Amino acid sequence: MLIGFSLLNLTAEAKALDETLFTPNAYIKIGADGSIVLFAPNPEIGQGVKTSLPMIIAEELGVDWKKISVELAPLDSRMGRQTAGGSGSVRGRFTELRTIGATAREMLIAAAAQQWNVPATECTVDNGEVIHKASGRKLSYAALATAAAKLEVPTKPALKDPKEFKLIGTRVKDIDAHKIVTGQPLFGIDTRREGMLFAMVSRPPAYGKTLGEVNDAAALKIEGVKKVVKIKNAVAVLATSTWAAKKGRDALVIQWNATEKLENTAEHFATFKTMLDKPTATPQRNDGDVDAAAQGAAKVLDVTYEIPTLSHGQMEPLNFFANVKDGKVELFGPTQVPAAVRTEVSKQLGIPEANITISSPRQGGGFGRKLMTDNGVEAALISAAAQCPVQVQWTREDDMQNDFYRPAEMWRYRAALSADNLLSWHQSGVGIGRGVRGDSYVAGAIANYRAEGQGLTSNTPTGWWRAPGANTLAYVAESFMDEVCTALKKDPVAFRLELLKKAKEQTVGKINYDPEKYKSVIDLVVKMSKWGTKTPGEFRGFSTWFSFGSYVAQVVDVQMLDGQPKVKKVYCAVNCGRVINLSGAENQVQGSIVDGICHAMFPKVTFVNGAVVETNFHQYKFLRMKDAPTEIEVQFVESDEAPTGLGEPALPPIAAALANAIFAATGKRLRKLPFAEQLG
Amino acid sequence: MAIINLNVNGKTLSVDVDPSTPLLWVLRDHLNLVGTKFGCGMAQCGACAVHLNGNAVRSCTLPVSTVKNNAIVTIEGLSEKGDHPLQQAWEELDVSQCGYCQAGQIMSAAALLKRNPKPTDQDIDNAMSGNICRCGTHVRIRKAIHLAAKTSKK
Numbered sequence: 001m002l003i004g005f006s007l008l009n010l011t012a013e014a015k016a017l018d019e020t021l022f023t024p025n026a027y028i029k030i031g032a033d034g035s036i037v038l039f040a041p042n043p044e045i046g047q048g049v050k051t052s053l054p055m056i057i058a059e060e061l062g063v064d065w066k067k068i069s070v071e072l073a074p075l076d077s078r079m080g081r082q083t084a085g086g087s088g089s090v091r092g093r094f095t096e097l098r099t100i101g102a103t104a105r106e107m108l109i110a111a112a113a114q115q116w117n118v119p120a121t122e123c124t125v126d127n128g129e130v131i132h133k134a135s136g137r138k139l140s141y142a143a144l145a146t147a148a149a150k151l152e153v154p155t156k157p158a159l160k161d162p163k164e165f166k167l168i169g170t171r172v173k174d175i176d177a178h179k180i181v182t183g184q185p186l187f188g189i190d191t192r193r194e195g196m197l198f199a200m201v202s203r204p205p206a207y208g209k210t211l212g213e214v215n216d217a218a219a220l221k222i223e224g225v226k227k228v229v230k231i232k233n234a235v236a237v238l239a240t241s242t243w244a245a246k247k248g249r250d251a252l253v254i255q256w257n258a259t260e261k262l263e264n265t266a267e268h269f270a271t272f273k274t275m276l277d278k279p280t281a282t283p284q285r286n287d288g289d290v291d292a293a294a295q296g297a298a299k300v301l302d303v304t305y306e307i308p309t310l311s312h313g314q315m316e317p318l319n320f321f322a323n324v325k326d327g328k329v330e331l332f333g334p335t336q337v338p339a340a341v342r343t344e345v346s347k348q349l350g351i352p353e354a355n356i357t358i359s360s361p362r363q364g365g366g367f368g369r370k371l372m373t374d375n376g377v378e379a380a381l382i383s384a385a386a387q388c389p390v391q392v393q394w395t396r397e398d399d400m401q402n403d404f405y406r407p408a409e410m411w412r413y414r415a416a417l418s419a420d421n422l423l424s425w426h427q428s429g430v431g432i433g434r435g436v437r438g439d440s441y442v443a444g445a446i447a448n449y450r451a452e453g454q455g456l457t458s459n460t461p462t463g464w465w466r467a468p469g470a471n472t473l474a475y476v477a478e479s480f481m482d483e484v485c486t487a488l489k490k491d492p493v494a495f496r497l498e499l500l501k502k503a504k505e506q507t508v509g510k511i512n513y514d515p516e517k518y519k520s521v522i523d524l525v526v527k528m529s530k531w532g533t534k535t536p537g538e539f540r541g542f543s544t545w546f547s548f549g550s551y552v553a554q555v556v557d558v559q560m561l562d563g564q565p566k567v568k569k570v571y572c573a574v575n576c577g578r579v580i581n582l583s584g585a586e587n588q589v590q591g592s593i594v595d596g597i598c599h600a601m602f603p604k605v606t607f608v609n610g611a612v613v614e615t616n617f618h619q620y621k622f623l624r625m626k627d628a629p630t631e632i633e634v635q636f637v638e639s640d641e642a643p644t645g646l647g648e649p650a651l652p653p654i655a656a657a658l659a660n661a662i663f664a665a666t667g668k669r670l671r672k673l674p675f676a677e678q679l680g
Numbered sequence: 681m682a683i684i685n686l687n688v689n690g691k692t693l694s695v696d697v698d699p700s701t702p703l704l705w706v707l708r709d710h711l712n713l714v715g716t717k718f719g720c721g722m723a724q725c726g727a728c729a730v731h732l733n734g735n736a737v738r739s740c741t742l743p744v745s746t747v748k749n750n751a752i753v754t755i756e757g758l759s760e761k762g763d764h765p766l767q768q769a770w771e772e773l774d775v776s777q778c779g780y781c782q783a784g785q786i787m788s789a790a791a792l793l794k795r796n797p798k799p800t801d802q803d804i805d806n807a808m809s810g811n812i813c814r815c816g817t818h819v820r821i822r823k824a825i826h827l828a829a830k831t832s833k834k
Contacts, residue, residue: 046778046815173774180779181770181786182762183715183755187779190714198709223681223698242718243698243705315719315727315780315814364717364780365814396720583774587817591777594816617724617812626805628818 022145024104024153026078027057027097034142036063036128039073041093043084043336045314045366046591047647048584051175052090053097055580059167060101060160062125063141070175074359075338084336085371085464087548087645090580094643095159102157104148111147112139162578162640171583176362186362188334189393191321196389197226197238199382200245202252203402204233206610207460208262211235212255219251228252229385236382242393260459262610265408268432269306271456272410275430276304280452284437287508288448290414293424297416301483305413305476306672308604309432310406310465311612311620316364317399320379323389327351330389331358331376336366341376348377349384367595368464372404397615404463405605407432409472413480416448417487422499424448427477431455433462438469440477441518441546444511445503460607466595470547470652475600475673478543478656483669492542492660493531496522513546517575520637521553524573528635529555538568541661543653548645550576551637554593556657560665563679565658567597567629572650574634577641589650590632596654598623601675621676687749688713689757699745704728706744707754715755715783719812726811729784729791730754736791738810755783758790765828766790773824777815785811789825798829 020032029037038057044050054070073079081092105125112130113120116137124131129138141148162168179186204210214235216228224244229236237248294300320333322345329351335341338358346353363370379392394402409431416423425446429436435455443449465471485492497519504515522544525531531542537559544553555571570593579585602621606613614620659670662679670678682699685692688711695710702721707713707730716739719727723738730739731753758764766786769775776782785808792799792807799807804825813821 046780048777171774173771174776174779176779177771177774177776178762180776180782181755181767183713183783185714187717189718192712192714241697241701241705241709243701243709247698313814315717315725315778315812317718363778365778367814393718396722396725587774587777587820590819591816594818595814598816616722617720618722622812622814623816623818624809624812625818625821626809628816628822630801630819630822632819 019149020146022104022149024107025100026073026076027100028061028104030141030145032142032145034140036068036141038068038070040070041073041079041082042089043082043338043360043363043366044072045084045336045363045370047084047089047588048174048581049084049089050362051172052580052584053093054175055167055172056094056097057101059165060098061105062128064127065167065172067128072360072362074357075342082338084366085368087647087649090643091549091645098159099157102159103154106154106157107148107151108141108144110151111144115139115147168580169578169582172581174584187316187364188319188321188332188361189316191332191361191391193321193323193389193391196321196391197240197386198242198245199236199238199390199392200249200395201378201382201392201398202235202249202254203398204256205401206262207607208258208260208610209256210259212257215253218253219248222248222251227386229382231378231381231385234378236386236392238386238388238390245393246395263458263460263607264609265309265606268408268456268458269410272430275454275456276410276412276428280454283450283452285439285443285449285451287443287450288424290416290424290426290448290450293448294414294416297423298419299417299487301413301415301417301487303413303480303483303671305411305479307409307411307472307475308673309408309460309607310599310603311400311403311605312367312369312465313603313620313622314365314367314369317396318369318375318394319392320375321389321391322376322379322383324349324380324384327355329356329380331356331380333360333376333379334363334370335360335373335376336370337373341373344373344377345380349380367466368468369403371464396617400615400620401612404461406465406471407462409436411476413476415480415484417484420488422446422484422488426450428452429454429476432458432460436469436473438473440481441503441513442477442481442499444507444509445499447508449508460610467547467648467651470545470648474543474545474652475655475659478545478653479659479669479671482541482656482660482663493522493526496544517551518544518546521551521573521575524635524637525553525555525571528573528633529571531555539661539665541657541659541664543657543660545649545653547649547652550574550644550646550649552649552653554653554657556654556661558658558661558665564676565662565665565679567658569631569633570629570654572632572634573637574646574650575637575639576646576649577639577643579636580643585636585646586634588646589634592648592650593632593654594623594628596651597629597658600655600658600673601627604674684744685749686744686747686752688752689754697744700743702740703730703742703744703747703752704739707739713754713756717780717783719781725781726788727781727784729787729811731787731791734791734794736788755787758786764790765832766793766824769824769828769831773820773827775817775820775824777817781811781813785813785821789828792825793829793832797832799825
């Protein structure tokens with residue numbers, strides 16, 4: 001297992017050191033001893049790619065899935081872009097990994113054909129054996145490994161006809177399922193290395209404060225504490241156990257100086273309001289004339305939405321292992337961007353990348369937090385300063401207070417309506433940091449459409465949170481769309497289909513989506529949910545969104561109990577091209593839906609004088625089992641197209657679907673998150 | 681630091697630790713039992729759930745000095761072969777996504793099934809609401825508990 005694996009320096013063309021090993025590429029290792037190892041190239045953060053990516057290789061390679069083992073690959077120059085983000089792992093690697101598997105399959109066939117002196121075209125593979133049907137002869141991959149290793153690697157292998165797929169599209173249990181349920185060491189927090197010290201780090205208690213005087217006398221007296229080191233703007237206590245490191249850190253006396261403005265959430269929102277009252281100089285999109293359309297319109301809707309800052313909250317608090325020694329660096333820990341970590345460490349320590357190795361274990365959630373390199377870089381700096389191997393452990397408070405948050409936003413939506421139609425759509429948004437952008441599918445469906453976005457500079461850091469941009473835009477756009485439908489007295493589903501038909505047949509400007517694919521998921525969810533029927537005591541909301549290449553439509557059924565929504569069922573239709581692992585895919589969709597409901601309902605981050613108020617789960621409230629939907633039914637539109645994204649797409653539409661269901665139940669529009677606060 | 685004797689997974693073990701150390705960190709850092717996880721440190725998330733005389737407790741806020749010789753069972757000791765009905769159900773239904781919270785979920789569920797072999801959905805809500813899953817596997821967790829209840833032999 002790779003937890004204790006110490007890596008050799010990998011060069012561009014690593015040769016097999018053992019001639020009984022067949023390693024045609026970085027992804028496959030077949031031994032004469034019968035072992036078959038597949039290397040999963042992208043970080044596993046709970047999105048299932050440690051299982052689904054090797055499945056693609058295994059399908060073309062023709063091995064028995066029950067007889068292979070999988071390891072997470074280290075950062076390896078032969079493996080391209082090894083990141084977890086943008087719902088890009090499966091869709092980025094589908095064809096590549098099929099080719100990888102097919103390459104090895106052809107070499108094994110060639111080796112068998114040579115041995116039998118028959119044409120390769122008369123041979124097939126199944127379950128890790130090459131078969132010559134005519135003569136009934138079979139050879140296992142183990143038996144062929146040594147011979148196959150001597151052959152030329154084909155550059156253009158033939159890929160299987162997808163109709164012959166035996167593994168892709170089936171339900172496959174997560175490759176680590178047994179290890180997870182038996183508590184085996186799997187995560188960064190479980191890292192143990194010879195000679196390592198545990199470290200806890202004291203970081204600024206508020207954004208805008210920097211490190212001043214440090215008194216470590218009391219800390220050094222704590223039993224188990226071995227060292228205290230300063231790195232840029234932080235102090236690390238190193239000890240022989242996590243608890244001793246924590247006690248040591250608690251005993252530090254540190255002066256933190258306010259060197260920048262200490263910001264407040266209340267001020268952010270006050271500023272948002274001022275910014276939204278002024279039109280932007282350059283709208284992101286401007287079709288027709290939304291202002292003219294509003295003049296003399298039968299009705300104008302004008303609605304404002306407020307969306308809070310969110311933390312990532314992955315269950316495994318950040319941690320990272322680093323050993324800087326003799327001009328070399330070994331890095332091991334949870335990151336979604338190992339190459340970026342290595343580059344930044346190289347830069348900050350002045351050590352060439354060729355002298356730095358990095359790999360990651362399974363990770364207890366990502367959600368975009370680990371697209372930032374800070375936890376890995378920090379560990380390297382501490383190891384360099386302390387001159388020993390170090391395992392840095394963050395507490396939950398550290399994690400909550402040192403994040404790159406999902407930015408707070410405010411949106412203003414205006415629509416002009418005639419008696420029975422939508423005349424114009426004007427969305428204007430502002431967010432902390434890089435600001436907002438993106439269009440609803442309404443863009444392209446109607447003559448008058450304007451989208452404007454602004455950003456508010458802040459020293460509170462922002463980053464990427466599951467489905468960045470879409471996780472807020474879909475809520476505001478699909479909530480507003482529901483208000484439009486109510487005002488026009490149109491069925492929410494029928495009106496979407498009307499708009500999408502217009503987008504297809506009378507497209508205004510450019511559209512970046514396929515109206516037919518939107519229709520495919522809407523039609524499917526209508527069928528699944530029997531949209532149009534009513535169950536007594538239950539109320540429905542609908543929403544649909546396209547992101548990361550995939551189309552999603554959802555129906556939420558709620559009951560109201562004591563003024564609070566109980567989600568009875570969610571129906572979700574997805575068009576994501578070909579599904580690789582049906583079980584994992586369904587899990588991702590269900591998980592995205594629960595994630596979206598959780599964050600629509602309960603948590604928020606508040607800055608007061610630059611400090612995060614919600615320091616742990618007693619204040620930053622998460623959804624619990626009693627709040628979770630009783631049922632989530634997922635169906636995928638049948639598709640032979642290449643896979644599109646699936647880690648994120650089912651999240652964006654759920655907040656609006658829920659808000660729209662609550663409106664149906666109560667007549668109250670929820671225009672501010674989190675909903676639980678609005679419902680009292 | 682003091683020598684403390686503990687009864688963990690049926691064995692008597694000795695550790696030399698600060699008596700105020702939470703049981704969680706004694707298990708993880710001193711007894712090499714890393715299946716029990718750290719999620720919050722204040723009994724809000726359930727990742728640290730272990731059994732103390734059969735009851736699910738939060739090891740992150742339990743000073744090791746208070747445990748005495750009460751029987752502790754961790755995820756590693758829930759079954760000899762990793763085949764507790766819950767572990768089997770969890771695998772059969774492919775519950776886990778990232779997997780980090782699942783040991784704690786299983787320990788909470790195991791304590792539930794021990795005192796209530798045929799729990800209703802409401803019983804599951806009550807017993808499992810102390811455990812957070814950020815990945816959102818709740819629907820499968822619920823199904824797995826029902827499945828384990830069905831397949832459990834009395």
